[in-house]
Amino acid sequence: MNPLDLRGVQIRYGRGQTAFAAVAGVDLAVAVGQTHGLVGESGSGKSTLARAVVGLQPVTGGCIRVSGTDVTNARGPALAHLRRRVQMVFQNPYASLNPRMRAGDAIGEALRIHRSDLPAATRERETADLLALVGLDPASAGRWPHQFSGGQRQRLAIARALATGAPVIVLDEITSALDVSVQATILNLLRDIQRQRRLSLLFISHDLAVVRYMSDVVSVMHLGRIVESAPTDTLFSAPLHPYTRALLDAVPRLGAPTGAPLRLAGEVPDPRAPPSGCRFHSRCPVGPQVNAARQSCISNDPVEQLVGPGHRIACHFHGLAAAASTVDGGATAL
């Protein structure tokens, strides 16, 4: 029984003609003490999925289970269960803290809700301990959010999530608003706390290197679907889906790149009108645009298959992908 389990989750926006699925059937599980990385470009639906997991976004299909309890569109006791077990840290620490609430009060509010048995004195001590845990001066409890730097605010947001005692934390692009040297301190801090408290993390980012560094398992999301999911080392050393490989090739490297990069032509399609069949076929560097024999990609939606231990992929031609790319990799650049 996983702390967090998503089965066939679908999230549709709008009604009638303009309706579209931002998340179109996602299976995903986070094991105890594990970090599940979710990577994707804008419009992939990763942030929508994050908001759905914490109950900020209604789900239109599938189910979300937290430690075995169904919390899909939860109300009443199931919602209370969700709030106790799953918390979230948002992308922008300048927006996620109430500007009219002191640091200590923000943490105190979480303690008051989730640990209501604590007497006031213990609560203040607990607040100080949490501030210290995330590397902030316990004496800063009386300060306002604007008196902290961006990195310090993100530490405060992490402390607020930890105050609830929730074993699962969803982290949505938590370092993308921060400077790189600050990012390193936040990532290190998260890893330390995770080990200490055996937290299960859903770590969402557009930065592949950061996701690789943080995660035990990584899922790659594209236009509302997970196209490939594997243990981190497998995914980064032997990616099978052409989208995963193109993403990896697009990451700027400090060292000299090896060979011709696999570049994607064109733009990310509009998620409101995804391509038919395999949603990646219009940009696929080894798909029907370059290989006329692969017309099935246009008409048939690939089914997710298990291709190795914990390695799942949704591609009709994953077995042939590696061989084909060496032929046309250079030609498809732009």
Add this chain to the structure above:
Amino acid sequence: MTAASASTWRQTLRAFLRAPSGIPAGLALAVLLTLAIVAPLLWGAAANKTNIMHSGEAPSPAHLLGTDRLGRDLLTRTLTATRLSLALALAATAIAGVLGVPLGITTALAAPRLRAAGLRLIDVLLGFPGILLAIFITAMVGASAQGAVFAIGIAFTPEFARLASTLALSVGGRDYVAAARVLGVGPAALLRRHVLPNIAETLTIAVFSTTASALIAISSLSFLGLGVQPPQFDWGRMLVEGVESFYATPVAALAPATMIAGTGLALGFFGEALARATNPLLWSPLESARTRFGIDAPSVTTPADAPEGGPALLRVSGLTVSFPSPRGRIIAVDNVNFSLRPAEIVGIVGESGSGKTQTALAIARLVAHPGCVEARQLTLEGRDIAAARTVALDRFLGRRLALVYQDPMASLNPALTIGTQVAEPAIVHQRMKRSAALRTAAVRMGEVNIPQPDARLGQFPHEFSGGMQQRAMIAMGLMNEPTLIVADEPTTALDVTIQAQVIDVLKSINAQHGTAILLISHNIGVIAEICSRVLVMYAGRIVEDVPLASLLHRPAHPYTQALIDAVPDLGSDRARPLRTIEGRAPDLAAMPAGCAFAARCSQAADRCHQQRPSLQSIGPRHRAACWLATP
């Protein structure tokens, strides 16, 4: 937390007194309130004493403001009327606030359909002119002071409702409200702790400005004979009586009019000061974390680097950009020296506050007011571009230098077609005909890999994706065949696959046209993909100027090394913690005497803290500002 709340009150009071209008407005209101309480007691009898013998007298020692038609003393009447005037205005505002604010907030927080209907209803009510509505209501309930208060209260309710709903809607969408919901904060506490405190400031201003409006509105009703009825009198009623004999005794009308205007102003200013005082963001501007630049650092003369292999395209020497601030001069760019050769691609890398963007803006002469740019030498193709602004210089810069910004959507005008915008630089600076410019624009758009450029000339920016918009911006920059493109974080807003495409476009432009590129980025990976040389900036200074190969293998400055190590890449050891840079960039109040990085540097020696290192050559085309790197 009683200690915290006590200090909150103290700080609120201090901030109120510091607000420019706080003290005068507070004093004025205090005087008005005192008058409202004591004036009728002290002068009520005098104000009502008629004396037909002294009717309509001019000011005299006995009657400082003269008398009215019935010989009543105008000064005591004006002062006595304060109570009724203020009380009526406050009562009307209270009615409007008590009805309007809850109406607005509940509408904003209602289910979507109910909310839409409620907002529309409020809009319809707002469409009615308030004073007409008030006249209509008084006509129904009868002309009296109570009737006027009721009418004005109802007439002003939609304004409060509209304001409260707009504010609550905007706050309700903020991340901190979402975060509170995730925490499990209930609806009542959500409203009390997260929504109300963040809309209170604006509502406070509204209460005071509405009171001022209500004062005028009730006076108007009294003036029309629909409000206060004799023998009661407020300032509006006194105006009616005064206006009748305005040419004989103008004071009779001017005295109440002055009181109405003065009270209105005092209320408005008081509300503003109070709103400022309750906002903790404005309490202590000196504690805010916004200032990250160095201040008044000792000026160190550094020799400009002599570029090898021919004349420099761009030469920057002693470039300093500073901004005035309440704490003194903030030096955003501090004595920066570098040069670019033709067709060279150079990167500037640094974190926020390092001065990299201000350096780029200074080169393009775009530093915002009140920034001050100084330079010993700033030349492009040998021409002084720091000289006084002339049409010729603008034209020169317009043709030779192109800028690409971070956010293409913000840089393109949404109301004009892509073709018009891409073609414009050639029309303005080359005096090209529009049709010819559009043809060139299509060619340039093809060069940056925009498919079907001819067909896309007539499209609008919103029809382009982010990556395509950025390429259109680059195409625009290419119109005048510049010798230098300054690109400020051109890929930061883009997805990684699109970023790769834009980098490829910049590379091919450089290869085809020999255009030099100055690429500014916080992403050392992007810089390494395209640049042959990198300038590393820290706290407004260049700390290292290094060829790409040395950047990767032998960076000389500890900050450069730390910056590389702090960023995880696809080869990072996942078992080990990332290297971090302890501490923060120097604060402008405490800019160190020595190296700006010394406080965070693991290798810093005494000398590093005391003496500022200059940017010295330490190898072929390699300079560093570090005592450890220079033997």
